[in-house]
Amino acid sequence: MAVQTVASSTSGSTVDLGPAAALSCRECGHRVPLGPVFACDKCFGPLEIAYDFSAYDTEELRKKIEAGPANIWRYAPLLPVPADVADKPNLNPGWTKLVKADNLAGELGVTGGLYVKDDSGNPTHSFKDRVVAQALEAARAFGFTTLSCSSTGNLAGAVGAAAARAGFRSCVFIPHDLEQGKVVMAAIYGGDLVGIEGNYDDVNRFCSELIGDPAGEGWGFVNVNLRPYYAEGSKTLAYEVCEQLGWRLPDQIVVPIASGSQLTKVDKGLQELIKLGLVEDKPYKIFGAQAEGCSPVSTAFKAGHDVVRPQKPNTIAKSLAIGNPADGPYVLDIARRTGGAVEDVTDEQVVDAIKLLARTEGIFAETAGGVTVGVTRKLIESGALDPTKTTVVLNTGDGLKTLDAVAGTGLTATIRPTLDSFREAGLV
Amino acid sequence: MAVQTVASSTSGSTVDLGPAAALSCRECGHRVPLGPVFACDKCFGPLEIAYDFSAYDTEELRKKIEAGPANIWRYAPLLPVPADVADKPNLNPGWTKLVKADNLAGELGVTGGLYVKDDSGNPTHSFKDRVVAQALEAARAFGFTTLSCSSTGNLAGAVGAAAARAGFRSCVFIPHDLEQGKVVMAAIYGGDLVGIEGNYDDVNRFCSELIGDPAGEGWGFVNVNLRPYYAEGSKTLAYEVCEQLGWRLPDQIVVPIASGSQLTKVDKGLQELIKLGLVEDKPYKIFGAQAEGCSPVSTAFKAGHDVVRPQKPNTIAKSLAIGNPADGPYVLDIARRTGGAVEDVTDEQVVDAIKLLARTEGIFAETAGGVTVGVTRKLIESGALDPTKTTVVLNTGDGLKTLDAVAGTGLTATIRPTLDSFREAGLV
Numbered sequence: 001m002a003v004q005t006v007a008s009s010t011s012g013s014t015v016d017l018g019p020a021a022a023l024s025c026r027e028c029g030h031r032v033p034l035g036p037v038f039a040c041d042k043c044f045g046p047l048e049i050a051y052d053f054s055a056y057d058t059e060e061l062r063k064k065i066e067a068g069p070a071n072i073w074r075y076a077p078l079l080p081v082p083a084d085v086a087d088k089p090n091l092n093p094g095w096t097k098l099v100k101a102d103n104l105a106g107e108l109g110v111t112g113g114l115y116v117k118d119d120s121g122n123p124t125h126s127f128k129d130r131v132v133a134q135a136l137e138a139a140r141a142f143g144f145t146t147l148s149c150s151s152t153g154n155l156a157g158a159v160g161a162a163a164a165r166a167g168f169r170s171c172v173f174i175p176h177d178l179e180q181g182k183v184v185m186a187a188i189y190g191g192d193l194v195g196i197e198g199n200y201d202d203v204n205r206f207c208s209e210l211i212g213d214p215a216g217e218g219w220g221f222v223n224v225n226l227r228p229y230y231a232e233g234s235k236t237l238a239y240e241v242c243e244q245l246g247w248r249l250p251d252q253i254v255v256p257i258a259s260g261s262q263l264t265k266v267d268k269g270l271q272e273l274i275k276l277g278l279v280e281d282k283p284y285k286i287f288g289a290q291a292e293g294c295s296p297v298s299t300a301f302k303a304g305h306d307v308v309r310p311q312k313p314n315t316i317a318k319s320l321a322i323g324n325p326a327d328g329p330y331v332l333d334i335a336r337r338t339g340g341a342v343e344d345v346t347d348e349q350v351v352d353a354i355k356l357l358a359r360t361e362g363i364f365a366e367t368a369g370g371v372t373v374g375v376t377r378k379l380i381e382s383g384a385l386d387p388t389k390t391t392v393v394l395n396t397g398d399g400l401k402t403l404d405a406v407a408g409t410g411l412t413a414t415i416r417p418t419l420d421s422f423r424e425a426g427l428v
Numbered sequence: 429m430a431v432q433t434v435a436s437s438t439s440g441s442t443v444d445l446g447p448a449a450a451l452s453c454r455e456c457g458h459r460v461p462l463g464p465v466f467a468c469d470k471c472f473g474p475l476e477i478a479y480d481f482s483a484y485d486t487e488e489l490r491k492k493i494e495a496g497p498a499n500i501w502r503y504a505p506l507l508p509v510p511a512d513v514a515d516k517p518n519l520n521p522g523w524t525k526l527v528k529a530d531n532l533a534g535e536l537g538v539t540g541g542l543y544v545k546d547d548s549g550n551p552t553h554s555f556k557d558r559v560v561a562q563a564l565e566a567a568r569a570f571g572f573t574t575l576s577c578s579s580t581g582n583l584a585g586a587v588g589a590a591a592a593r594a595g596f597r598s599c600v601f602i603p604h605d606l607e608q609g610k611v612v613m614a615a616i617y618g619g620d621l622v623g624i625e626g627n628y629d630d631v632n633r634f635c636s637e638l639i640g641d642p643a644g645e646g647w648g649f650v651n652v653n654l655r656p657y658y659a660e661g662s663k664t665l666a667y668e669v670c671e672q673l674g675w676r677l678p679d680q681i682v683v684p685i686a687s688g689s690q691l692t693k694v695d696k697g698l699q700e701l702i703k704l705g706l707v708e709d710k711p712y713k714i715f716g717a718q719a720e721g722c723s724p725v726s727t728a729f730k731a732g733h734d735v736v737r738p739q740k741p742n743t744i745a746k747s748l749a750i751g752n753p754a755d756g757p758y759v760l761d762i763a764r765r766t767g768g769a770v771e772d773v774t775d776e777q778v779v780d781a782i783k784l785l786a787r788t789e790g791i792f793a794e795t796a797g798g799v800t801v802g803v804t805r806k807l808i809e810s811g812a813l814d815p816t817k818t819t820v821v822l823n824t825g826d827g828l829k830t831l832d833a834v835a836g837t838g839l840t841a842t843i844r845p846t847l848d849s850f851r852e853a854g855l856v
Contacts, residue, residue: 070498070523089530091790095498097520097551103595121549123525123790125828161790167531171855176842180835187837188827190787192855195842206845213847215856359618362519362551362589399616400553400828407608409615414604414623417634419641427599427620428643 015141020080023228024050026330034080036142036225046326047228049080051272058277065243070095072130072236078272079236080229081137089166090136093129094236096121098244098392103360104373108380112251112389116373117241118363125398126319126366127262128158131233132222136162138229139220146171146219147191148210150203153182154319154397159222160189171219173203185401234262238269241392242279249273249284251389254376256368256396257288257297257342258320260327267334287385288331288342289375291315291350291367297328301335301342308332316347316405317367319397341384345374347405353377354399354406366397367405443569448508451656452478454758462508464570464653474754475656477508479700486705493671498523500558500664506700507664508657509565517594518564521557522664524549526672526820531788532801536808540679540817544801545669546791553826554747554794555690556586559661560650564590566657567648574599574647575619576638578631581610582747582825587650588617599647601631613829662690666697669820670707677701677712679817682804684796684824685716685725685770686748688755695762715813716759716770717803719743719778719795725756729763729770736760744775744833745795747825769812773802775833781805782827782834794825795833 015034022031027045038047061077068074072094073086086092097118105114122129132155139147147163147170149155156172163170170191174183175198187193196203210216211225220226242249249270255263267286273279290298293315300308308328313321325331335342345353350367353374358364365373372393379385399406413425422428443462450459455473466475489505496502500522501514514520525546533542550557560583567575575591575598577583584600591598598619602611603626615621624631638644639653648654670677677698683691695714701707718726721743728736736756741749753759763770773781778795781802786792793801800821807813827834841853850856 092525102517103593121551123549124792125553125826157792161786161792163790164787165531165790176839180838181831183839184831184834184837185792185828187839188783188786188792188834189790190783192840193838194850194853194855195839196845197842198845202845206847206850209847210850215847215851355616355618358589358616359592362591362593362617364552364585364589364613364616398553398828400613400826403609403612406612406616409612410608410621411604411611411615411623412620414625417624417626417630419634419637419643422622422634422638423643425622427622 016082017080017138017141018082019051019053019077020049021052022050023047036138036220038225038227049228049232051078053078053276056276061276062247062278072133072233075236075239078239080134080232082141085137088140090133091123091129091162091165093122093133095240098241099361099363101361104357107356107360108377108387110380110387110391112387112391115250115392116357116361116363117237117392117394119237119394119396120363120365120398124154124157124161125401126154126158127234127237127396128154129162130236131230132158132162134233135220135222135226135230136166136168138226139168142220144218144220145169147222148172148207148219149222150200150207151186152178152200152318154401155223156186156193157189160186160191163191164189173207175200175203231261231265234265235269235272237262237394238266239273242270242273245390247279249279249282250392252285252287252340252385252391254287254289254372254379254391254393256320256372256394257290257325257331258322260297260325260331263288264327264330264334267338283339285338285340286334287340287375287379288335289372290342290344291317291320291371292344292346294321294323295344296323297325297331298342298344300328301332306332316402317350317371319366319368320371341379343375343378343384345371345378349374349378351406355409357395358399363395364399365395366399367402368397369395444510445508445566445569446510447479447481447505448477449480450478451475464566464648466653466655477656477660479506481506481704484704489704490675490706500561500661503664503667506667508562508660510569513565516568518561519551519557519590519593521550521561523668526669527789527791529789532785535784535788536805536815538808538815538819540815540819543678543820544785544789544791545665545820545822547665547822547824548791548793548826552582552585552589553829554582554586555662555665555824556582557590558664559658560586560590562661563648563650563654563658564594564596566654567596570648572646572648573597575650576600576635576647577650578628578635579614580606580628580746582829583651584614584621585617588614588619591619592617601635603628603631659689659693662693663697663700665690665822666694667701670698670701673818675707677707677710678820680713680715680768680813680819682715682717682800682807682819682821684748684800684822685718685753685759686750688725688753688759691716692755692758692762695766711767713766713768714762715768715803715807716763717800718770718772719745719748719799720772720774722749722751723772724751725753725759726770726772728756729760734760744830745778745799747794747796748799769807771803771806771812773799773806777802777806779834783837785823786827791823792827793823794827795830796825797823
């Protein structure tokens with residue numbers, strides 16, 4: 001796909017990351033050149049990518065996107081990646097199905113159109129492939145040779161797979177006592193997988209130390225020193241939803257909250273599409289979904305607080321179990337500004353929602369998908385979500401990765417191999 | 429997608445399954461009207477779909493396909509489905525990635541272009557979604573209301589999911605002592621899942637009895653009375669490979685063998701594309717891949733036999749473990765006619781090949797994918813497969829479904845959360 005590359009105008013950097021012009025502090029607006037940094041040197045606020053989209057013509061851009069590949073690189077002109085990104089070896093995630101969920105809509109009483117954005121269709125079956133793909137391009141641009149992260153699950157596999165395909169070494173750090181299945185899913189790609197004697201906090205602390213040490217030289221930690229690039233991958237969820245709706249904004253979108261980064265980037269993506277003229281400028285509401293056992297943001301939302309008080313996670317939705325979500329305050333702001341809400345559901349409701357989605361639409365979601373579907377149901381019942389409006393629910397992962405959560409699901413009947421025995425079972 | 433529907437000309441039937449004109453016996457050529465039957469009433473040979481493609485103009489057809497949806501229904505004009513199939517609720521499988529596997533090619537010494545057709549990207553993560561989607565349309569056409577099958581794994585989930593989305597009841601039969609993980613994957617979609625006290629043969633025998641019994645009235649068994657329709661789904665693998673190569677035939681294609689049906693339909697699909705003028709008519713070779721522990725077809729191939737002697741399966745590649753493959757003789761014929769071969773690999777080689785594919789391309793394959801990659805390597809070493817030619821290897825399923833096979837894969841190191849401990853581990 002030939003795209004217009006806008007040179008970095010303010011940074012003076014020679015790094016080619018397409019339309020990415022600089023890093024900009026989300027708190028104080030201070031700009032710094034593109035580089036493997038994540039905190040503002042003035043105020044320690046989080047850095048994010050600032051773009052120069054000024055050269056784009058709306059209809060030319062739309063045509064370029066529509067003629068692009070069936071993956072996230074159709075949006076290369078809007079991402080911090082070089083224009084020829086699609087020619088480089090990577091897993092090409094994205095362009096997952098937006099499923100019109102009429103059966104689920106019937107059960108939930110939604111009449112305005114209900115859609116499930118099913119990110120289990122990504123190469124390693126979670127939305128993490130989207131964000132890792134951006135971090136990989138940044139790692140290439142900065143000359144890193146090892147791709148790394150701290151992880152308790154989906155991210156480890158996504159990094160291992162992407163690094164294998166791209167010819168990077170990978171070294172991923174996890175708590176040493178993870179379930180064997182998760183270890184296999186991460187180790188199969190042949191990179192180094194290091195178990196740390198400690199919990200996830202210890203793993204994170206160790207990674208931060210390693211970044212400042214000579215031993216970590218040449219290492220890109222996708223969710224630490226490459227975080228500003230990594231996080232942008234979630235914008236592609238917003239782009240795809242709108243394009244798949246026929247270049248329309250949804251009225252309502254339900255997004256899971258772990259660190260909160262995904263929700264803030266979905267909002268950023270929708271805002272960009274409006275500014276670029278690719279969709280009509282009209283109101284939309286963003287809803288955040290948490291599990292009750294790790295609900296620091298929904299607790300703050302309901303209490304009317306601006307500050308998020310950390311919690312100790314205890315939920316089956318482990319991919320959302322971040323007790324001190326970095327982007328929590330931004331999530332609160334977006335939910336309130338758009339007229340959305342943040343809600344949570346119990347583990348039992350998560351399991352019910354996983355089964356509901358599977359039974360109605362044939363989609364087997366990870367626990368995080370159970371959280372968004374469960375919260376959608378709860379928000380409809382409470383009246384916070386309008387069932388007459390177009391609503392999109394994100395499923396960010398695959399049920400095969402969290403089989404334990406629904407381990408109670410089993411046989412309807414056990415019979416002898418005879419017709420009499422079958423008739424006795426009462427199934428006909 | 430608007431397509432030309434060719435009315436059934438020979439059957440007198442009122443069933444609308446697009447270009448499907450009749451069922452035709454693969455042995456004696458006897459034609460019967462489209463219906464839920466699978467064996468010839470003259471000679472008991474297997475029935476397959478006979479099409480009327482006579483009205484198609486090559487370039488119009490190509491344009492229709494290219495403008496079609498990003499799933500198997502882009503090929504609706506070549507499948508036994510109604511023209512409006514894409515508007516009906518189903519899982520929309522297919523159009524999975526054809527990955528240019530340059531890293532794997534480097535390891536195997538392939539210089540002519542090596543591609544992995546990665547069917548783990550399907551909705552329930554195996555190629556079974558392709559075949560079930562065809563059976564579902566046949567079930568709709570014949571007025572069935574329950575979708576059923578006998579299964580030991582992938583098929584149960586594919587049927588359960590497709591039935592849920594399409595609003596069919598499902599009732600799937602499995603051996604009662606299947607692993608809990610496989611039971612969960614099949615049961616999650618909410619259909620009836622019946623455990624039969626006995627082995628897979630007992631399950632199959634029971635299903636055949638049920639078809640002839642009033643208790644089975646209105647039931648479509650995807651792999652029994654709907655088998656002629658079901659089997660056609662594998663043609664879409666051939667279509668997609670050729671279109672994704674830029675409407676070119678591959679020189680060599682490596683296909684796994686369970687019943688052998690998939691390999692025969694890949695050949696049928698390639699032949700159809702040649703006859704329709706969508707690809708150039710040139711020679712191609714089809715290779716069959718089996719696990720040594722269930723290698724009735726490769727044993728017959730190597731011995732020069734036309735008859736396949738049944739074996740008792742004993743391999744980790746359970747999705748290929750059919751000891752008495754119905755299409756074995758047809759597979760032998762195709763491998764010999766095209767200049768291909770049938771080869772097998774040990775379970776150890778299967779595991780090595782799974783790891784090789786994951787390490788080089790970031791693709792985590794099911795054991796069946798380990799079989800095809802392992803056989804590809806063996807065929808290159810023996811000289812049967814030409815490394816200077818364009819070669820496509822099928823991966824028909826997802827590694828998450830056969831984690832047990834690679835359960836030995838684990839941590840590179842376990843360390844304390846300190847830089848000293850990390851340095852001692854010798855990873856930097």
